[in-house]
Amino acid sequence: MSTILYARVSTADQTLSHQRTQAEQAGFTIDEVVADQGVSGATTALRERAEGRRLFDLLRHGDTLVVRWVDRLGRNYADVTDTIKEFMRRGVVVRTVINNMTFDGATEDPIQMAVRDALIGFMAATAQAQYEATKASQRAGINEARANAAIQRKKTEYLGRKPSYDREKYDSVIRLLSMEVAGTSEIARLLGLTRQTVLRIKEDPGKALAALEAWDAGSKEAVKQ
Template sequence: MTPTPKTVLYVRCSTSEQTSAHQITQARDAGFVFDDSHVITDHGVSGVSTKLKDRDQGKRLFDLLQPGDTLLVRWVNRIGRDYMDVKTNIESFLRRGVTVKTVINNMVFHPDHVLKDPMQIAARDAVLAFMVGIAAAEATAAREARRAGIDHVMDSANKADKYRGKKPGFDRKTLEAVLTSLAADAPNISIIARDNDLTRQTVMRIRKNPLNADTSLRKWGL
């Protein structure tokens, strides 16, 4: 007996904070019908670094889908690492007789035996190549934006560190202890340095300009 065609939703959550619930709800709100048992979720998987066939549930997806089934994804970039991986995977599913649909924009890519007309197949392939290319370009832009953001933060931190100067080798409690000792009659610099685990030069700088020492601690939030 021929098995009843099924719709399988594939969900990729790239971070531990993401869940499949949002993508499942979005798909059902868009009118797609599928059983909970046919929701395949990959957790904590980077779409940039991991091919679909190398993901735990990606392998299961290839085993589960049969001719006549429908693969549903939020967008084409869910099922591949890069342009070639996405394109190769979708073409593999189409050759298997699986229809691929997207929740966003409700794109539909039918297998050859459904379309039959060579012109329709050519049009499908052209649209597929275009959409996969757009997804790849968006992924590249997102990576570059993240990299730019990280570089900006690091650059700002470096500039802030330069503005603050060298981090003090003592905390506020130590500074107060040193100042108390220096206030005594005939203070011994070497003993003060030893007792506070500081160098004699540091203690002498504090004695020479305690205000600078205090300002330095404030710049570093100490």
């Protein structure tokens, strides 16, 4: 029986070593690591990922699959729930590092099965909802930025103070916050930002992105003129 860690590293801010360290600090003894790099969990099902396919081939009855949280398996409700249930049917125990959740198919009690399946569904739905909320916030911020840029061009208003972060640092703040691996002060130190800047992005990511896009759009227009 083996304990296999599956890690999905979808952005530059996430690392394989960190996910393994978290698992080991939580008490897991990892026999093997399977990891997909730069793959979206929302648009690519686990079976369609290169290492995801290998994971399905590796897991056997009695094995334990460890993931940081269910969002590493994916951010699509149907894919995540189907995947976990398939593993349980094979006799694989699925465990999460965060919240120390355990899912297995050993129980035959209908009440316990119902509670287990409901929890799996809730966690999978949360993973998808978080992804969609982030994307919606980003879209709203971009739309607002475009509208503000148009107004600024018409009125030739002063752009105001340039944000102290660029798009790369903004994305890094959003990713680190979603991973819940570091506090505001630590994120600020890692990215070379002030704590107040990280807090502004955390409290209203759409507004923070809108300010950045508006300034960039206005600056480009000013250069053209």
